[in-house]
Amino acid sequence: EDQVTQSPEALRLQEGESSSLNCSYTVSGLRGLFWYRQDPGKGPEFLFTLYSAGEEKEKERLKATLTKKESFLHITAPKPEDSATYLCAVTSFNRDDKIIFGKGTRLHILP
Amino acid sequence: DAGVTQSPTHLIKTRGQQVTLRCSPKSGHDTVSWYQQALGQGPQFIFQYYEEEERQRGNFPDRFSGHQFPNYSSELNVNALLLGDSALYLCASSPSTQAGTFGSGTRLTVV
Numbered sequence: 001e002d003q004v005t006q007s008p009e010a011l012r013l014q015e016g017e018s019s020s021l022n023c024s025y026t027v028s029g030l031r032g033l034f035w036y037r038q039d040p041g042k043g044p045e046f047l048f049t050l051y052s053a054g055e056e057k058e059k060e061r062l063k064a065t066l067t068k069k070e071s072f073l074h075i076t077a078p079k080p081e082d083s084a085t086y087l088c089a090v091t092s093f094n095r096d097d098k099i100i101f102g103k104g105t106r107l108h109i110l111p
Numbered sequence: 112d113a114g115v116t117q118s119p120t121h122l123i124k125t126r127g128q129q130v131t132l133r134c135s136p137k138s139g140h141d142t143v144s145w146y147q148q149a150l151g152q153g154p155q156f157i158f159q160y161y162e163e164e165e166r167q168r169g170n171f172p173d174r175f176s177g178h179q180f181p182n183y184s185s186e187l188n189v190n191a192l193l194l195g196d197s198a199l200y201l202c203a204s205s206p207s208t209q210a211g212t213f214g215s216g217t218r219l220t221v222v
Contacts, residue, residue, distance in 0.1 A: 004153075006153075036213075041199075041215075041216075041218070042215050042216070043115070043201050043203075043213030043214050043215045043216050044154070044201070044213045045213070046211075046212065046213075087153055087154070089153075089154075098156055098167055098169065099144070099156055100156070101146075101153030101154045101155070101156075102153050103151070103152055103153045104152075104153050
């Protein structure tokens with residue numbers, strides 16, 4: 001069964017303390033992997049799309065990487081405004097592009 | 112440029128009632144997807160509409176139905192509401208089958 005697992009479930013960091021969030025997936029025929037940021041009570045906000053192993057994307061303090069089995073979202077020198085839930089999602093050629101989301105990682109950056 | 116607009120923002124219904132949620136996609140987007148997000152969970156794919164047809168469907172019962180209009184706007188209908196239907200309902204639009212742009216959602220509470 002196709003699955004997306006994110007870890008850790010929650011993460012508390014001091015401002016400036018870099019870390020990484022993990023998204024592991026088991027799908028046959030990965031079409032694309034997506035990272036979203038979601039603030040409480042709001043819809044997810046698109047961050048990145050990755051398509052193939054070895055691909056990397058960057059945006060401000062965030063960098064997403066992709067391997068054949070997992071993706072990492074690296075956060076460098078985070079600020080309190082980076083606090084949010086980060087969601088990972090995948091689409092598969094074998095699932096008619098149905099999108100599967102992980103449960104997310106709740107990130108809290110302490111000032 | 113308006114993004115994805117959902118209405119209403121909040122809704123309280125009684126068990127057994129029916130509800131209709133509405134979504135206006137981002138300009139230029141012709142594909143609309145609906146998701147259910149329970150508290151502390153990732154979004155779960157309900158279905159996707161393209162050219163006024165349901166193109167894909169997730170694991171949701173027939174009580175969940177939808178419609179897409181010629182202007183690409185969409186409705187999600189849920190019949191015979193259950194307490195477990197309480198969730199944030201998200202609409203996402205895209206110019207293709209990709210994950211797309213999300214609205215802020217409709218918070219449905221069933222009592």
